[in-house]
Amino acid sequence: xxxxxxxxxxxxxxxxxxxxxxxxxxxxxxxxxxxxxxxxxxxxxxxxxxxxxxxxxxxxxxxxxxxxxxxxxxxxxxxxxxxxxxxxxxxxxxxxxxxxxxxxxxxxxxxxxxxxxxxxxxxxxxxxxxxxxxxxxxxxxxxxxxxxxxxxxxxxxxxxxxxxxxxxxxxxxxxxxxxxxxxxxxxxxxxxxxxxxxxxxxxxxxxxxxxxxxxxxxxxxxxxxxxxxxxxxxxxxxxxxxxxxxxxxxxxxxxxxxxxxxxxxxxxxxxxxxxxxxxxxxxxxxxxxxxxxxxxxxxxxxxxxxxxxxxxxxxxxxxxxxxxxxxxxxxxxxxxxxxxxxxxxxxxxxxxxxxxxxxxxxxxxxxxxxxxx
Amino acid sequence: xxxxxxxxxxxxxxxxxxxxxxxxxxxxxxxxxxxxxxxxxxxxxxxxxxxxxxxxxxxxxxxxxxxxxxxxxxxxxxxxxxxxxxxxxxxxxxxxxxxxxxxxxxxxxxxxxxxxxxxxxxxxxxxxxxxxxxxxxxxxxxxxxxxxxxxxxxxxxxxxxxxxxxxxxxxxxxxxxxxxxxxxxxxxxxxxxxxxxxxxxxxxxxxxxxxxxxxxxxxxxxxxxxxxxxxxxxxxxxxxxxxxxxxxxxxxxxxxxxxxxxxxxxxxxxxxxxxxxxxxxxxxxxxxxxxxxxxxxxxxxxxxxxxxxxxxxxxxxxxxxxxxxxxxxxxxxxxxxxxxxxxxxxxxxxxxxxxxxxxxxxxxxxxxxxxxxxxxxxxxxxxxxxxxxxxxxxx
Numbered sequence: 001x002x003x004x005x006x007x008x009x010x011x012x013x014x015x016x017x018x019x020x021x022x023x024x025x026x027x028x029x030x031x032x033x034x035x036x037x038x039x040x041x042x043x044x045x046x047x048x049x050x051x052x053x054x055x056x057x058x059x060x061x062x063x064x065x066x067x068x069x070x071x072x073x074x075x076x077x078x079x080x081x082x083x084x085x086x087x088x089x090x091x092x093x094x095x096x097x098x099x100x101x102x103x104x105x106x107x108x109x110x111x112x113x114x115x116x117x118x119x120x121x122x123x124x125x126x127x128x129x130x131x132x133x134x135x136x137x138x139x140x141x142x143x144x145x146x147x148x149x150x151x152x153x154x155x156x157x158x159x160x161x162x163x164x165x166x167x168x169x170x171x172x173x174x175x176x177x178x179x180x181x182x183x184x185x186x187x188x189x190x191x192x193x194x195x196x197x198x199x200x201x202x203x204x205x206x207x208x209x210x211x212x213x214x215x216x217x218x219x220x221x222x223x224x225x226x227x228x229x230x231x232x233x234x235x236x237x238x239x240x241x242x243x244x245x246x247x248x249x250x251x252x253x254x255x256x257x258x259x260x261x262x263x264x265x266x267x268x269x270x271x272x273x274x275x276x277x278x279x280x281x282x283x284x285x286x287x288x289x290x291x292x293x294x295x296x297x298x299x300x301x302x303x304x305x306x307x308x309x310x311x312x313x314x315x316x317x318x319x320x321x322x323x324x325x326x327x328x329x330x331x332x333x334x335x336x337x338x339x340x341x342x343x344x345x346x347x348x349x350x351x352x353x354x355x356x357x358x359x360x361x362x363x364x365x366x367x368x369x370x371x372x373x
Numbered sequence: 374x375x376x377x378x379x380x381x382x383x384x385x386x387x388x389x390x391x392x393x394x395x396x397x398x399x400x401x402x403x404x405x406x407x408x409x410x411x412x413x414x415x416x417x418x419x420x421x422x423x424x425x426x427x428x429x430x431x432x433x434x435x436x437x438x439x440x441x442x443x444x445x446x447x448x449x450x451x452x453x454x455x456x457x458x459x460x461x462x463x464x465x466x467x468x469x470x471x472x473x474x475x476x477x478x479x480x481x482x483x484x485x486x487x488x489x490x491x492x493x494x495x496x497x498x499x500x501x502x503x504x505x506x507x508x509x510x511x512x513x514x515x516x517x518x519x520x521x522x523x524x525x526x527x528x529x530x531x532x533x534x535x536x537x538x539x540x541x542x543x544x545x546x547x548x549x550x551x552x553x554x555x556x557x558x559x560x561x562x563x564x565x566x567x568x569x570x571x572x573x574x575x576x577x578x579x580x581x582x583x584x585x586x587x588x589x590x591x592x593x594x595x596x597x598x599x600x601x602x603x604x605x606x607x608x609x610x611x612x613x614x615x616x617x618x619x620x621x622x623x624x625x626x627x628x629x630x631x632x633x634x635x636x637x638x639x640x641x642x643x644x645x646x647x648x649x650x651x652x653x654x655x656x657x658x659x660x661x662x663x664x665x666x667x668x669x670x671x672x673x674x675x676x677x678x679x680x681x682x683x684x685x686x687x688x689x690x691x692x693x694x695x696x697x698x699x700x701x702x703x704x705x706x707x708x709x710x711x712x713x714x715x716x717x718x719x720x721x722x723x724x725x726x727x728x729x730x731x732x733x734x735x736x737x738x739x740x741x742x743x744x745x746x747x748x749x750x751x752x753x754x755x756x757x758x759x760x761x762x763x764x765x766x767x768x
Contacts, residue, residue: 073657267659279653281409287671291667
């Protein structure tokens with residue numbers, strides 16, 4: 001897929017993820033014991049042979065840049081301009097991008113112009129999935145449509161606000177499209193992934209921005225489709241796709257990979273998910289440990305009991321401590337006899353001996369990075 | 374070409390055939406044998422080099438070098454992917470028309486004099502590729518330089534009754550060596566050589582050339598080079614090392630060394646104090662899944678595993694599947710092995726990439742005081758349904 005470049009938007013849902021994105025982008029949120037959300041997006045692209053990826057980010061991007069580095073884990077360092085961060089200031093825009101379209105228009109003269117690719121895939125890091133993007137590209141080219149949006153069934157439920165939802169007719173053609181809409185169940189949710197010709201994208205973005213239209217889904221896709229200026233097709237994705245657009249979803253979806261079917265869909269043969277390497281030692285399970293139904297990353301020392309939880313790298317769980325239904329990020333320490341249920345512990349949190357914290361599935365207790373309780 | 378000078382170049386002798394590891398080294402050089410869940414034996418001396426500030430390492434290999442070559446690659450996992458120095462795998466007479474095995478450890482270095490000369494080092498550190506330990510070589514080199522020694526040999530105290538199994542360095546009170554005895558029947562001291570030497574390069578080079586010209590020499594460091602240098606009045610010093618060190622050249626010592634990683638205060642702590650990490654080539658594997666029905670006690674389990682059975686006092690390496698109703702006790706499971714339902718494995722080492730079909734029984738339990746015999750299943754083997762591998766049996 002040398003003919004396709006990637007463009008990833010890193011900050012899309014920052015505001016709905018509360019304190020978890022205080023000091024990081026949504027894309028660099030830890031996920032699945034040893035990943036950042038963007039690892040899935042970048043790996044999907046790298047696995048499809050995409051060699052040029054731009055990452056649009058506006059603020060809080062220090063941790064994202066640290067994580068991705070030169071992109072060597074995704075082999076992006078091998079080519080000139082394999083990876084580029086696109087920030088408002090580097091693009092001569094003095095304020096934040098007012099929407100994806102402004103970022104695209106701003107990047108046009110720079111990064112987008114450098115690549116010789118004919119097609120471009122737009123994605124964000126909010127939807128966790130392992131997807132074979134070659135299939136999407138091939139389907140897009142075969143369809144002859146201007147744009148293909150990747151969609152997922154079973155997400156629309158009449159309650160969840162969707163960025164973009166479509167309804168298909170019996171021929172698989174889009175019969176209705178809506179934005180920012182709590183669509184009913186017969187709609188398919190956009191996974192935030194779009195493929196189109198790069199020249200069309202650039203031309204459209206520039207035209208939209210010149211008319212103060214900045215919002216990609218609402219003011220470009222929907223508007224031009226409704227006006228009959230743009231043909232849009234839908235590619236239905238059948239494997240697991242987890243939408244992490246709010247704190248509650250993020251919490252549920254982190255615990256979701258404990259489920260075998262979900263885990264085996266996200267980590268499939270031939271679709272390796274790459275991440276930054278850390279030299280951590282294998283996990284030690286103590287003499288009196290009891291670990292049931294958990295995901296555990298390297299570097300943990302588990303001496304207490306744990307149930308239905310996800311442990312990121314380097315967590316120390318002391319004797320007699322009990323952790324249930326929790327997401328415990330890297331390098332947390334949980335003291336002797338502490339009791340945690342339904343909690344999200346951000347990195348480097350220290351829970352002192354005997355502390356008891358109980359949240360609920362809908363409202364987990366969230367501890368900020370470095371908190372000592 | 375004008376190369377920058379290096380203070381010390383390390384040469385790692387990885388050529389050993391490892392015949393005492395039997396099936397585990399059938400298609401693998403000994404240093405490439407997996408250890409401790411996610412490492413290979415060679416990660417330990419290599420990481421020690423990096424943590425000691427040595428950035429130029431030659432790896433001398435001749436048996437089954439393919440896997441080792443692939444593992445080392447460009448040295449990036451150890452931070453040794455450098456434009457000047459870094460890590461290089463050196464097979465016998467690379468780049469020469471004459472193809473010859475390394476005749477001995479000294480000959481291996483002799484054949485690579487050109488490699489060493491490129492860096493014009495003051496000292497050359499000679500290491501073995503089959504020892505598990507954590508050591509700051511910089512301290513030893515400092516000791517070597519402070520004593521203006523021609524050779525400094527790292528030694529550790531062994532129990533007197535075991536001293537006759539080792540190369541013993543007899544020293545004066547100032548640490549200088551006056552006598553070297555290879556496996557003495559009546560040992561005079563218990564300073565056992567660890568096979569770690571710092572040589573003044575100018576001295577080593579001279580003796581390597583002389584040794585090569587001697588048709589009766591076995592071209593071995595212990596048998597020829599060190600006695601020759603000692604007998605010609607050069608300064609040899611012993612450097613005391615305290616801490617964990619293990620030769621993992623046999624099945625039982627390899628098994629033991631794995632077991633010594635276990636416990637809350639293990640004999641060898643892989644993590645250490647955090648300042649000298651052991652680097653390894655990491656593969657992109659997800660975090661491990663531990664099922665409700667599993668029971669894991671006092672064990673190490675690396676990433677990329679799915680564990681449904683019980684793992685007790687064992688080491689399970691990356692990418693293994695331990696199915697339900699499996700019992701592992703005192704076992705070492707090397708990477709990417711699949712163990713099907715109901716298998717029982719005790720006191721055993723299972724090689725990389727094996728499939729152990731359901732109901733198989735491998736090894737057995739031993740009573741206190743009874744001599745343990747470790748059952749071994751070689752790399753990429755398939756053990757059939759209900760097959761029995763007896764204690765101590767090697768397949």
